[in-house]
Amino acid sequence: MSHFTQPLEYVGRPAQRVDALDKVMGRAKYIADYRVPGMLHARCLRSTLPHARIARLDTTPALRVPGVRAVITSDDFVDHGLYGFPVKDKYMLAYQKVRYVGEAIATVAADTPQAALAGAQAILCELEPLPALFDATRALDPDAPQVGPDRKNGNREHPNLKSDHMLVCKGNAEAELADCPIVLDRRYFTDWQEHAYIEPEGVLAIPTPEGGVVVYAPNQSPFINQNNLAMVLGLPINLVRVIQPTVGGSFGGKDDIIYESSAQAAKLALVTGRPVRMVFSREESLVASYKRDAMHMHIRLGADRDGTLRACWFRGILDSGAYASETPFTAWRASIHAMGAYRYNACDVDVYCVYTNNGYAGAFRGFGNPEVCFAVEQTVDELADMLGMDPIDLRLKNCLRLGDETAHGQKLDESMGLVECINTVRRLSDWDRKRAEYSRQTSTEKRRGIGVAIMYHGMSLGAEGADYAGATISVLPDYSVDLTSGLTDYGTGSRTVFTLIAAEELGVRPDRIRIQRPDTNTAIESGPTVASRTTVLGGNAMRAAARNLRQTLDLAAADLLRCDPQQLIRVGESYVGPDEEAVAWEKIVDHAREMGLILSAHGKWEAPKIVWDHHHGRGTPYMAYVYGAQVAEVEVDLRTGNTQVLHLWAVHDIGKVIFPQGAYGQLYGGITQGLGYALTEQITYRDGYIQETNFESYLIPTSVDVPEITAQFVESSYSYGPYGAKNIAEPSLVPTAPAIANAIAHATGRRVRELPMNLERVLLGHDLQPPASRDAAIRGVWMETRSMPQTPAPAAPRIYA
Amino acid sequence: MSAFDYVRAGSIEEAVALLGDPQWVSQPLAGGTDVMVQARHGPVHFQRLVDVSRIPEMKVIARHGDEIYIGAAVTYTEIMESRLLQETATCLVEAARLVGGPAIANAGTLGGNVGNAAACADGTPPLVCLDAVAHVRNLAGQHAVPVAELITGPHQTALQRGDLITHFTFPVAPAGARSVFLKLGRRNAQAISRLSVAAAGALGGNGRITFARLAPGSALSRLRRFTEVETMLIGEEPHQALFEAAGAQASHVMELATGRRWSTEYKEIALHGLVARALRAIFLNPEN
């Protein structure tokens, strides 16, 4: 491609995030900052039982509470508000049954948050307890309590089976294992993880004179929200507009829970004719929202004595709680990555998810891969220990390389930088010296260890669904350039990526460009903003849009400068024709307008087609992969189990880096989230009641827990990516926990096979649990929403996108 | 959030008068880092908070002869920055450094830590280790109570309605004495102590231990010095085996007092290790 030969002016160069100043100056407005005249406050009545039949639900007492304006239940939605993708199993408000502690049953709108809470408390709701299911490994027992919906049309599957069995099959793994001189058989468990976005859930719905509704929601995918809203409210799609304001973090967590809150607020807005805002407290957020699934894994690895991997057999059960949300997709991604980035003669993977009454799980950064990577990367490490091989040597011997075929049958014929990642991280971390040195320690107080984990991660949705994106670009009267994308930026930096791409293609300075907040009325539907797909899908769409506009401007320039478009060159923003006179970009724009040309364009990009055979577990699951290797150095206190991560080295192949600070930011952030996942972040459902409902008990890393991070990128260009780019957001955290686990094992000589590797697990090898309590969860259900100090209303109430 | 009234006191006399006013159920407010959390969680038992955080006499850190004086409204940051305390109460300074994070250290006070009396508090084990006495004022007058007696259990104190802790005092430790504070949390800041150890000690001219103090935190339901361990150290030569035996003894004392709880399997090993490590740091001063 010609672009690789021309030096890039903006892409790949240091840049300032387009939203940086607004955020650090406190100008960025989040839902909790929004205030419109006449605004009501909404609050949910939530279940305090893990599984129950709703025997009686009488909302009239709530309406007698002063200040209460309206109450809604599932009866107020079309088809009781049934929604969900890929499985339609959840209601916008519980219908007939509740299946987890914290499930919303009714929503009240009132003049103040206090009145709304009092209204919710006044609702007469009788819950008749049903037998509940908490152990995912028993979910499919014939006598297990039924949590999932009834099967229809003669389907005889167990109702608690939430997804298909997700398979990857190559050869005969059982036979291959039987023939292997060395077979490791291990079980692993990864626990629930909370997204811990700093901004809790919130939504503001404003009724429109036409009978529709405008919803401001920090959702990941506004178009999905819009579709759901139209469906459950019974409105034509064009009467529902969803705008995404600044989002205070999401990490996969602002899909379903926001769609639900949006539907509740929107319905209340339509019923009352007034704007309705709902904002969660942290406690309500932790109780009500979905988490990363907990996963029970069983892996068998077979190898030859020289360390050649031959077979992988893997079974995984996702405890994904009371509703499906996106977990069937999580299970699929987990299955694809379960065997790790290695070559095998045979492979047999089977992963599925089940219903339980433990909260519910949904999308979370990494989407199944952090779970399985924790298992396979430790097992590979144990194999190295058993064989007396260096763990990196063993990985280099077996890892996927250019030209290899994956266990699924996909030929890797380009953009494959895994070996370079491994070699680089080995060198940067001084691996060989430290590995040898730390193997000789004798202290009984504290010991150091160094461990590695590698990973691959399929790009974008893969075989999960149609994969496309759209973008628009236009020149405004003041010569600024306006962009929209159907893919959103909830903190990932994609708005800056799009800005740099548009600047590059158009040949204008980034400060001329402004990118709109996502708005279903102005942007082009682009599928969900998930799966680290935004840079590649949205970036290609933006590039196409900008090229379309550039073509128009080039025509105008050629006309003005009386030459062929090919004769034009650019000096800065200016156009230069054969007479070597530089003409300002604004002049070209003026001329284009005089010619009657339209200075707006759109672009669309569709990912290359891929095929996956679900029945046989073979095919091309993803268009391509990103790769990475991380090394963790730890110091373990042998007397307390306290683990300090001293340093982390991360080298990732993400293709061409478009926005360097953004890419490093993603990597550092992902590693930090992986660190919490590894050591301290623990969500415990005890008899269905969550125990951790704020950040004093749910422990995300603080600044003094985060180690020095040395990060580097390998840019192995991907021909379908914009400028050769791939992606980074999710993969950054995938190898962190297993790298730390392997370092702990190196330091202590003992394996921790469960996450998080807390003090007890590291010291004793198993977890200890305090007596179960319902208090935190129930307090969370009823926690008062923070009332913002009443600031004087601005002269003209302004809501901007 | 519960509704309540607020008033700021300018002096100890004023605070005592406000706290003793029978018209109101009042409670002292210092940094508010415990009180405000409680108020957010549910109904409170007071009608009015009397802010004592800016009373000048309660912000003093001083030495009076062989006694150290710390005002009850002194914050952790002030403790950390005090040259006097760095020299005479290392364990308290180290504890202050490990409390919460900078925001909590700037607001939280020693008086509040004692008044709140959490089992996992970090300020109280050093006070008990140093044999500190709390000086309490009310409308009836003034009295002094050892901190170890004032704190009667988790979130329980002998303080009565109307009482105000004005300051703490403790004797300056013998010459050559050192003290340490070790904290074990689940992360490096903003962490509730799973266990902590405040310890102090000194060696005599003969190289034997002449002074030993040990006060583990988060170990017992009622904070106290582990005199059972202290006595086995006195008169001994400092060495590794002794400290290990002391660690084992400390775990034993803990288990006798609390019985086997869900956490005992972990805590008995960890307390053993922390006590041995604290003693080593005091008497042998090794690298770690």
Ligand SMILES: Cc1cc2nc3c(=O)[nH]c(=O)nc-3n(C[C@H](O)[C@H](O)[C@H](O)COP(=O)(O)OP(=O)(O)OC[C@H]3O[C@@H](n4cnc5c(N)ncnc54)[C@H](O)[C@@H]3O)c2cc1C
């Ligand atoms: C995020 C966070 C992290 C924390 N981390 C730690 C930690 O690491 N270690 C730790 O020990 N604590 C920690 N705490 C708890 C708290 O900060 C400490 O207990 C602190 O010392 C309380 O002091 P305060 O001045 O804020 O007390 P306040 O909240 O003002 O008062 C606490 C109690 O003491 C009473 N009181 C206050 N002053 C007096 C007085 N002079 N006389 C009589 N009674 C009085 C009050 O009436 C109240 O009952 C943390 C708290 C938070 C919110």
